[in-house]
Amino acid sequence: MFGIRKNDFTIEAASFNLSNPWNILRIICGAFMFPHAASKFVNGALSVGTVGFFAKAGFAPPEFWVVLAALVEVGTGIALVLGICTRFAALGAAGALLIAVYALQVVKGFGWTWNTGGYEYPVFWGIVCITVAMNEFKRVNGSK
Template sequence: MLGLTRQDFAIRASAFDLTQPWNLLRLIAGAFMLPHVAGKFVAGGLSPGVVGFFTKAGFQPAEAWVVLAALVEAGTGLALILGLCTRFAALGAAGALAVAVYALYAIKGFAWLWNLGGFEYPVFWALVCVAIAMNGFRERAAAA
C-alpha cells in the first residue's frame, strides 16, 4: 500500500541514522525550508517586502498567500526533519517550491541564476524533494 499508514506518523530512530544518505538528504531538505518561513515575518508581523512580492506575482490577497506559504513551508520542513509522512511532505515541499518558481517567473521572466533573482535554487530543491518522495515510494513498495 502506497497511501498513508500509522507508520507514516511515527517518529523512528532509524530516520535519524546519519549513515543513511537518504536520511541525511531528507534532514537537509527539511532544514532548508525553515529559513524561508522566518523570512516571511519581520517585527512580529508579515514582511512588507514579501507581501509586496506576492502582490506583484499576482497572489491575492497577498497576506493570506504569505501565511499559507509559511504554513506549508513550516509543515513540510518539520515533517521532513522528523521523518513524518516523508513521501507526501517531500511532494508538498516540491509543490511549494514550484509555486515559488512560478512567482519568480511571473515577476522576472526567465532568469536562471539565483544570485541574480532567478529560480535555480528553488528548482534544485524541488528536484531534491521529488527524489526524496520517489525514494520513499520505492521503499514503501519494496516493503509491501
C-alpha cells in the same frame, strides 16, 4: 502503496541514522524550508517586501498567501526533519518550490541563476525533494 499509513506518523530511530545518506538528504530538505518561512516575517509581522512580491505575482489577498506559504514551509520542514509522512511532505515541499518558481517567473521573468534573482535555487531543491519522495515511495513499497 500510495495511501497514508499509520506508520507514516511514527517517528523512528532509524530515521536519524546518519549512516543512511537518504536520511541526511531528507533532513537537509526539511531544514532548508525553515529559513524560507522565517524570511516572510520581520519584527513579528509579515514582511512588506514579501507581501508586495506575492501581490505582484497575482496572489490575492497576498497576506493570506504569505501566511499559507509559511505554514506549508514549516509543516513540510518539520515532517521531513522528523521523518513523518516523508513521501507527502517531500511532494508538498516540491509543490511549494514549484509555486515559488512560478511567482519568480511572473514577477521577474526568465532568470536562472539564484544570485540574480532567478529560480535555480528553488528548482534544485524541488528536484531534490522529488527525489526524496521517490525514494520513500520505493522504500514503502518494498522495492530495491
